[in-house]
Amino acid sequence: MFRPENAFEKIVSLSKRRGFIFQSSEIYGGLGSTWDYGPLGVELKNNVKKAWWQGVVYGREDMEGLDAAIIMNRLVWQYSGHEKTFVDPLVDCKKCRKRFRADHIKGDKCPECGGELTEPRNFNGMFQTHVGPVQDDSGLAYLRPETAQGIFTNFLNVLQSMRRKLPFGIAQIGKSFRNEITPGNFTFRTREFEQMEIEYFCKPPQYLQPGEKTDDQLHQEWVEARYNWYLKLGLSPERLRKRPQAKEELAHYAKACVDLEYLFPGSLGWSELEGVANRQDYDLTAHSNNVPEADLARLKLNRNEHSTEKMEYFDEAWTDPATGKKGVKYIPYVIEPSAGADRATLAFLCEAYEEEQLSRPDEAAIKPLSDSIDAALKNIQKRIAEAAKRPGDEVPNGQQLAAMEKALLSAKEDLPGKLLEIDAACSLPGADRLDLLKKVKLIAGKLGDEHTRAVLKLHPRLAPIKVAVLPLKKNEPRIVEMGKKIKNDLSGHFRAVYDDTAGIGKLYRRQDEVGTPFCLTVDFQSLEDGTVTLRDRDTMQQERVRTEDLIQVIGRKIV
RNA sequence: GCGGGUGUAGUUCAGUGGUAGAACGUCAGCUUCCCAAGCUGAAUAUUGUGGGUUCGAUUCCCAUCACCCGCUCCA
Numbered sequence: 001m002f003r004p005e006n007a008f009e010k011i012v013s014l015s016k017r018r019g020f021i022f023q024s025s026e027i028y029g030g031l032g033s034t035w036d037y038g039p040l041g042v043e044l045k046n047n048v049k050k051a052w053w054q055g056v057v058y059g060r061e062d063m064e065g066l067d068a069a070i071i072m073n074r075l076v077w078q079y080s081g082h083e084k085t086f087v088d089p090l091v092d093c094k095k096c097r098k099r100f101r102a103d104h105i106k107g108d109k110c111p112e113c114g115g116e117l118t119e120p121r122n123f124n125g126m127f128q129t130h131v132g133p134v135q136d137d138s139g140l141a142y143l144r145p146e147t148a149q150g151i152f153t154n155f156l157n158v159l160q161s162m163r164r165k166l167p168f169g170i171a172q173i174g175k176s177f178r179n180e181i182t183p184g185n186f187t188f189r190t191r192e193f194e195q196m197e198i199e200y201f202c203k204p205p206q207y208l209q210p211g212e213k214t215d216d217q218l219h220q221e222w223v224e225a226r227y228n229w230y231l232k233l234g235l236s237p238e239r240l241r242k243r244p245q246a247k248e249e250l251a252h253y254a255k256a257c258v259d260l261e262y263l264f265p266g267s268l269g270w271s272e273l274e275g276v277a278n279r280q281d282y283d284l285t286a287h288s289n290n291v292p293e294a295d296l297a298r299l300k301l302n303r304n305e306h307s308t309e310k311m312e313y314f315d316e317a318w319t320d321p322a323t324g325k326k327g328v329k330y331i332p333y334v335i336e337p338s339a340g341a342d343r344a345t346l347a348f349l350c351e352a353y354e355e356e357q358l359s360r361p362d363e364a365a366i367k368p369l370s371d372s373i374d375a376a377l378k379n380i381q382k383r384i385a386e387a388a389k390r391p392g393d394e395v396p397n398g399q400q401l402a403a404m405e406k407a408l409l410s411a412k413e414d415l416p417g418k419l420l421e422i423d424a425a426c427s428l429p430g431a432d433r434l435d436l437l438k439k440v441k442l443i444a445g446k447l448g449d450e451h452t453r454a455v456l457k458l459h460p461r462l463a464p465i466k467v468a469v470l471p472l473k474k475n476e477p478r479i480v481e482m483g484k485k486i487k488n489d490l491s492g493h494f495r496a497v498y499d500d501t502a503g504i505g506k507l508y509r510r511q512d513e514v515g516t517p518f519c520l521t522v523d524f525q526s527l528e529d530g531t532v533t534l535r536d537r538d539t540m541q542q543e544r545v546r547t548e549d550l551i552q553v554i555g556r557k558i559v
Numbered sequence: 560g561c562g563g564g565u566g567u568a569g570u571u572c573a574g575u576g577g578u579a580g581a582a583c584g585u586c587a588g589c590u591u592c593c594c595a596a597g598c599u600g601a602a603u604a605u606u607g608u609g610g611g612u613u614c615g616a617u618u619c620c621c622a623u624c625a626c627c628c629g630c631u632c633c634a
Contacts, residue, residue, distance in 0.1 A: 009627085017570050017584080023625075029608060030625045146634080181560075182631050195634055249633095259633075272633050340634030358594075438572085442582080445571085449583070449595060472592050479592095501586085505594040512594095523592055533593075540594070 002355045004424040008266035011353050012186055014454070018514050020044065020349070020464075021187060033183030033190045040514055043464030043495060045194075045345045048233075049173050051461055052196045052339070055229050062168045063198075064158055068150025070175060071131065071141050075306050079286050080149050082126060082142075125178045127191075143177035148336065150174075151199040152283045155311050166313055166332055167218060169200035173341065185268050187342045194341035198222075201332040204281060207318050215255070215333045219278040222337050223258045226274055230260065230344070234459040235351050239263040241270070253282035253299055260339075262347040273347055274339035281331045284311035288331060295331075352456040352515060358540075359451045360416035369443045370415055373408055373422070376436040380405050400430040404437065419448050456515030457538055460558040465516040466494035467554055470507045472523040474500040483522040486532065486547060493551050494558070512537055518554055520545070 004010065015021040020041035024034035037045055057063045077083050127143040130136075144150065151170045158170055173196050183189045202218050213221070223242060230240055245257040257277040261270045282299050285291055288310040296303060312329040319326050380401050387398035407425035411418040425431070426441035460466065467490055471483040480500065487498040497516075499507055504521065511519050519535045526532050526547075533542045534553065545553050 012626095013570060026625090029623090032625070176634080178634090180632070184627080184632095186626095189632070189634085193634065197634085245633095267628065275633070338634060343634060432572095442572090446582080451595095453595080470593090475590075476592095503591065503594090503596060505596075507595090508593080509595045521593065525592090535593080542593075 002357070002420040002424075003265065003353070004355060004420065004427070006266070006424070006427045007350065007353055008186070008264065008268065010454070011265075011349055014353070014513065015041065015349070020514075033180070034192060035187050035190060040464040041345075044349070044458070044462060044515075045341060047462045047464070048345050048348065049194075049196065049341055051233055052229070052341075052344075053171065053173065056169075056171050056198055056225075056337075062200075064162050064164070064168065064170050066151055066154060066158065066170050066172045067174060068147065068154060068172060070144050070177075071129065072144060072150065072153070074141055076149050076153060076287075077126065077142050077145075079304055079307070080152075080283070081286065082145055082149075083124075125180065127177045127179055145178045146176050146338075147172045147174045147195045147197045148199060148283070148338065151197065152287055152311070152334075155199075155201070155284060156309055159313065166315070167200065167202035167213070169198050169335075171196070171198045173197075185264075185271075187346050188264070188268060188271065190342065196339040196341050196344070198335075198337045199283075200335040200337070201284075201313075202335065203315070204330060204333050207315055207328065207330060209317055215278055215280070215335065219256055219258075219276065219335050222335050223260075223276045226276055226337050226339070227260055230262075230273070230347075233348065233462060234457070235262060235347060239351065243270075253279060255280050262343075262350075264347065264350055271343075273343050274337060276335070276337040279334050279336050281333050283334060284331045287311055291331075348458060348462055349456070352458040353454070354457055355420050355452060355454050357417060357419055357452045361419075361447050361451055362416075365447065366416050369422070369440070369447060370412070372436070372440045372443050373412060373415075376434065376440050377405065377408055377412075379434065379436045380408070397430070400428065404428050404431055404434075419444055420452055423448055453509050453512050455512040455537065458515035458517070460517040463515045463517050464495065465497050465511070465514060466558060467496045467518045467520060468507070468511045468516050469496060469498045470504060470511075470519055470521050471500050472504055472521050476524075478527050479522050479524070482526060486520070486522065486550070489547075490550060490554075494554060508535070508540075518557070520550070 012021075015038075016023075018040060019038035022036045022038055023030045024036045025031045053065070057065050074083075126145050129141050129143060130139040131141045132139045151172055154170070158164065174194065175192060176195050177192050180189060180191055183191055187193075200218065200222060202215050203212065205214055208214060227240065227242055231237060239262055241261050241263075243259045243261050245259060250257055255278040257275055259272045260274040260276070262273050263270050280299075281295075282301075285295060285299055286301055287304065287307050289304050289307045290310050291301070291304065295301075311331055313332050314327060314329050316327045318328045320328065384398060384401045384405065387401060404425055407421065407428060411421035411425060415422075422444040423441060426437050426444065431437045431441075456463075469483045469487040469490070471479045473479050483500070484498055487496050490496040499510070501507075502510070508519060515537070517537045519537070520532045521535070522532050525544075530548070531544045531546050532550070534545045534550075535542045
């Protein structure tokens with residue numbers, strides 16, 4: 001098993017080649033930072049969303065689902081604070097050309113070089129549109145920049161229609177839109193993206209009954225629940241971490257926030273998949289009328305002049321210790337686990353991508369490769385010596401050359417077994433400028449085709465295709481017929497495909513590369529006794545299974 | 560938006576001031592009883608887009624768009 005340095009690039013190209021993710025509007029030159037999910041991508045992302053919904057809605061007693069509109073009354077964004085605070089005032093340094101957020105720097109000079117700054121330019125991250133026939137401000141609306149507000153504005157509807165008591169939560173999956181200044185990194189930061197958000201409503205600390213969990217405890221429980229969800233679906237604990245935000249990072253209304261970060265390959269590195277925040281009573285108060293001055297001041301909110309409701313919960317269990325009066329109305333606290341569906345999908349893809357060498361070329365086949373490596377090494381060592389004499393900005397520079405030398409020397413120790421390492425060494429920064437290394441890459445690549453595989457070790461629940469039916473001999477009509485029948489029978493239960501357009505080895509590699517966990521082959525024995533072989537993607541081990549048991553056997557393995 | 564890089568078949572890459580090649584992949588046929596086997600044949604690029612220089616540009620120049628790396632960002 002091998003995870004190359006340039007895995008991210010390989011995943012991008014695999015995504016295109018095998019139908020996971022395409023650049024959007026590609027035939028017109030694309031549109032910045034928009035991506036389309038292809039036939040396998042949509043299956044993968046749907047499976048991620050299904051697993052999330054299963055985990056946070058069906059798998060719990062205290063959750064409801066929701067699907068709110070993308071375009072909402074403009075007042076929602078006025079009172080949520082997005083019209084004001086979603087604006088980033090930006091300034092550029094005229095001297096060193098660095099860019100800063102105006103509200104993050106003190107004074108009017110560049111904090112880096114002391115140069116003069118441009119006037120702040122305001123940039124609202126919300127996409128605008130107009131509702132109705134008249135394109136003026138009366139119809140101004142926004143595409144939602146987060147799904148959360150649809151949950152807050154429906155709080156009372158869900159509370160009443162589902163007869164809920166605190167604590168309970170509402171989950172929603174849907175598209176959101178932000179006119180990011182700097183998108184990038186494939187589908188990691190895009191202007192149109194899909195969120196999986198939860199607002200979990202709970203009692204403020206002063207109204208808790210003995211034995212009930214505090215907002216802090218519930219917050220912590222959600223952090224653990226969400227962290228474990230990613231682990232269960234395959235992310236490695238070495239590449240997933242909980243990062244509590246520092247006090248300075250927190251929004252003024254947030255009591256705490258823990259980011260779940262994944263270590264993506266390449267320059268992306270540790271990046272956020274999900275934030276789990278304790279937002280206290282800020283959001284529901286913001287959308288409420290008749291809020292007492294003291295609460296507005298505490299949360300730094302303006303009075304809401306438009307809302308027709310107060311987002312209150314009537315708690316009949318509570319008794320006022322001073323008066324003995326039963327029942328009290330208050331605005332609940334909220335814990336917000338907010339995840340990115342595209343980011344989760346990308347993380348699962350990155351985690352799943354592996355390369356493996358399955359066999360070793362013999363000595364005769366290795367000879368040209370080892371010769372070409374020796375020649376390349378000689379050349380690299382010569383360049384290292386030259387670079388030491390006159391250090392400059394040349395590519396590759398001394399450091400890059402040293403990295404190539406090290407990688408090649410290490411791979412050389414066990415050449416027949418390190419084809420993947422050789423290929424990776426030839427993909428290091430600057431390596432494409434060395435002709436001798438390009439030659440090595442060519443030779444290693446040829447051997448690699450024969451002796452290695454790329455495999456997506458996706459959790460079976462996430463895999464776009466669950467099972468592929470492969471006939472061992474396609475010019476034997478009885479085998480083909482049986483294979484197609486099995487595929488049809490399975491299709492009612494799992495996403496299944498039938499493929500007979502290549503030799504068995506190539507068919508396996510195809511399915512490996514898109515993460516299909518199970519392949520089954522139909523052979524002559526199948527005709528005799530009604531069994532087929534079931535091959536495991538990760539171990540490549542096979543077992544014989546009776547066709548009538550397939551649904552049960554595969555079903556058990558997929559859960 | 561600023562600085563650096565890139566843009567040639569599905570993918571990875573080559574190449575030249577006289578209108579493009581390879582490998583892999585894909586498709587069809589034959590063959591094949593288990594891990595990218597073989598044989599035969601085929602399709603696929605107005606060289607990101609738009610201008611300019613030139614008798615002629617994919618190759619030179621300009622603009623634009625997209626992607627990658629930084630600045631930024633927090634799903």
